[in-house]
Amino acid sequence: MKKIFIIIMATTLLALPSCKKYLDVEPVDLVSDGETIFDKTSAETALRGAYRGLASLNYSGGFQNTILQSGADVVSVNTSLTDLSVTNYNLRSDIPFLQTYWNNNYNTINRTNHIIEKVPAVTDLKLADGIRNQVIGEAYFIRALSYFDLARLYGNVQIFLTPTKVVADKLGVKKSTKEQVLAQVLDDLNKAEPLLSTTVIRNRANKFTLYALRARLYLYQQKYEEAEKEADKVLANSNFKLIKPFNLAAGTTESIFELTYSINDQNPGFTLWRGNRQLSPSTTLHNLLNDPAVGGGRKLLSVVNTSNQYIGGIFPVNTSPNYVLRTAEVYLIRAEARAKKTTPDLEGATADLNEVRLRSDIAKTTATTKEQIILAIENERRVELALEPHRWFDLVRTGRAPAVLGLSNANKYIFPIPAAEILANPALVQNPDY
Incomplete structure (x- = not known):
C-alpha cells in the first residue's frame, strides 16, 4: 500500500504546472531548502x-463550475455525465475534479x-x-482561506502545518473534524492579524481582508455577535464602500480581496x-436579475x-479579477448576524x-419580522452574489438545502x-x- 501511495504522490507532484515567473515551493525531496527561500527576493x-496557487488552482474555473451548478441557479450549456452527477447530487469519489480540488488546496x-x-x-x-x-x-491568511474551502468542500480533512519534505510525511495522517479544521482557520487568522499591515492593496491580504474572512468564518460557525464585530471593522473603513450604479471592476471600493490576472x-x-x-444563468436567475424590483442595476450579470x-x-474580459471577498457580502454578513444573534437587531x-x-x-x-428579514437577506445574497460561488454553501450552512434544492440527505452536503x-x-x- 505504501508503494502505491508513493507512486500516486510522485505522479501528482510531477504533474504540477510550472511557471517561470514564480518559484514553486515544492517538497524538499524535489527542491532543496537553499533553492527555495533564502533571502528577501x-x-x-x-x-x-x-497567491498564484489561489488564483489559478484553488479558484479555478472548475471549482466555480461545480459550486455554481450545485447551487442550481446556474446551468451547464453542454450537460455531460459529470455535470449530471453534480446537479443530481450523486458524485462518485473517482471523478477527476474531486482530486484536482483536493490537490490544488493542499499544494497551496x-x-x-x-x-x-x-x-x-x-x-x-x-x-x-x-x-x-x-x-x-x-501566508497565514492564504492557508486559512485554503483550509476554510477544504472544510466547506469535504468536511473532515487532514491538517498539515509543516512543509511536506518527503512523500511519506502524509502517510498515516488521519482526518480532523470539520470543527477542528475551522478552529485551525481561526487560529491562522489570529496569528496573521498582528503581522499584517492596514495598507489596503486589494489583491493582497491586509488586516481588513482578514476581518472580512473572519466575519464569514464566524457566520458559518453561527457565532453571530463575533461576525457582526468583524464586519463592523471593515465597514467602518472608508476604503470599502458600495458603488452606485452597480459595477464590478478591479481595484474599487466594492472589492476587499480579489485575485488578479493578466493576458x-x-x-x-x-x-x-x-x-x-x-455555463449559463438559469431562466429563473435571469428573470430575477432582470426584474427591476429584484435585480435592479445587477441586470448586467445576465444578458441575452x-x-x-x-x-x-x-x-467581461479574460483579465477580469476574481472576487473572493466583496463589500456587499460583508454588509449582508452583518445583516444576517444582526438578525440571528441572541438579542436580534432587526433595525x-x-x-x-x-x-x-x-x-x-x-x-x-418590506420585511418586518425576524423570519421575513432572514429570508430577504438570503434572497438578496442570491441576486447580489449570483455568479459567485456562494449559493450552494449558503443553502447548506443555513439548513435550507432541503426546502430549496429538495436535498434532504445531509451526507451529500459535502x-x-x-x-x-x-x-x-x-x-x-x-x-x-460515498
Missing part, C-alpha cells in the same frame, strides 16, 4: 507563488507552510521586520461564460445575446440589507474524499454515503 517570490497550503517555516530564519538584511511580518501574515495568466473562470462557454441565450457577465439588519438594495436601485425591503487518496492512505476514511 525568494521570500517574496514564494509568496507570489502562493504546502507553499504557505514553507513560507511560515522558513521566512523567520532568513538572515538577509534587506528583509526588514515589517516586510518579514507581512510575508508571514499573508499571460488569464482568469480561468472567463471561459465558463464567454466564447465556447460552459443575439442567439437569445443567457450570458453571464461576471468576467440594524434591515439597514444593512437596504444599503445593498438601494445601491442597486431597488426599493427598501463531497467525497477522492478515491485515490483513500487508496493511498489507509488512515483516511471515506465520507458517509
Whole structure:
C-alpha cells in the first residue's frame, strides 16, 4: 500500500504546472531548502507563488463550475455525465475534479507552510521586520482561506502545518473534524492579524481582508455577535464602500480581496461564460436579475445575446479579477448576524440589507419580522452574489438545502474524499454515503 501511495504522490507532484515567473515551493525531496527561500527576493517570490496557487488552482474555473451548478441557479450549456452527477447530487469519489480540488488546496497550503517555516530564519538584511511580518501574515491568511474551502468542500480533512519534505510525511495522517479544521482557520487568522499591515492593496491580504474572512468564518460557525464585530471593522473603513450604479471592476471600493490576472495568466473562470462557454444563468436567475424590483442595476450579470441565450457577465474580459471577498457580502454578513444573534437587531439588519438594495436601485425591503428579514437577506445574497460561488454553501450552512434544492440527505452536503487518496492512505476514511 505504501508503494502505491508513493507512486500516486510522485505522479501528482510531477504533474504540477510550472511557471517561470514564480518559484514553486515544492517538497524538499524535489527542491532543496537553499533553492527555495533564502533571502528577501525568494521570500517574496514564494509568496507570489502562493497567491498564484489561489488564483489559478484553488479558484479555478472548475471549482466555480461545480459550486455554481450545485447551487442550481446556474446551468451547464453542454450537460455531460459529470455535470449530471453534480446537479443530481450523486458524485462518485473517482471523478477527476474531486482530486484536482483536493490537490490544488493542499499544494497551496504546502507553499504557505514553507513560507511560515522558513521566512523567520532568513538572515538577509534587506528583509526588514515589517516586510518579514507581512510575508508571514499573508501566508497565514492564504492557508486559512485554503483550509476554510477544504472544510466547506469535504468536511473532515487532514491538517498539515509543516512543509511536506518527503512523500511519506502524509502517510498515516488521519482526518480532523470539520470543527477542528475551522478552529485551525481561526487560529491562522489570529496569528496573521498582528503581522499584517492596514495598507489596503486589494489583491493582497491586509488586516481588513482578514476581518472580512473572519466575519464569514464566524457566520458559518453561527457565532453571530463575533461576525457582526468583524464586519463592523471593515465597514467602518472608508476604503470599502458600495458603488452606485452597480459595477464590478478591479481595484474599487466594492472589492476587499480579489485575485488578479493578466493576458499571460488569464482568469480561468472567463471561459465558463464567454466564447465556447460552459455555463449559463438559469431562466429563473435571469428573470430575477432582470426584474427591476429584484435585480435592479445587477441586470448586467445576465444578458441575452443575439442567439437569445443567457450570458453571464461576471468576467467581461479574460483579465477580469476574481472576487473572493466583496463589500456587499460583508454588509449582508452583518445583516444576517444582526438578525440571528441572541438579542436580534432587526433595525440594524434591515439597514444593512437596504444599503445593498438601494445601491442597486431597488426599493427598501418590506420585511418586518425576524423570519421575513432572514429570508430577504438570503434572497438578496442570491441576486447580489449570483455568479459567485456562494449559493450552494449558503443553502447548506443555513439548513435550507432541503426546502430549496429538495436535498434532504445531509451526507451529500459535502463531497467525497477522492478515491485515490483513500487508496493511498489507509488512515483516511471515506465520507458517509460515498
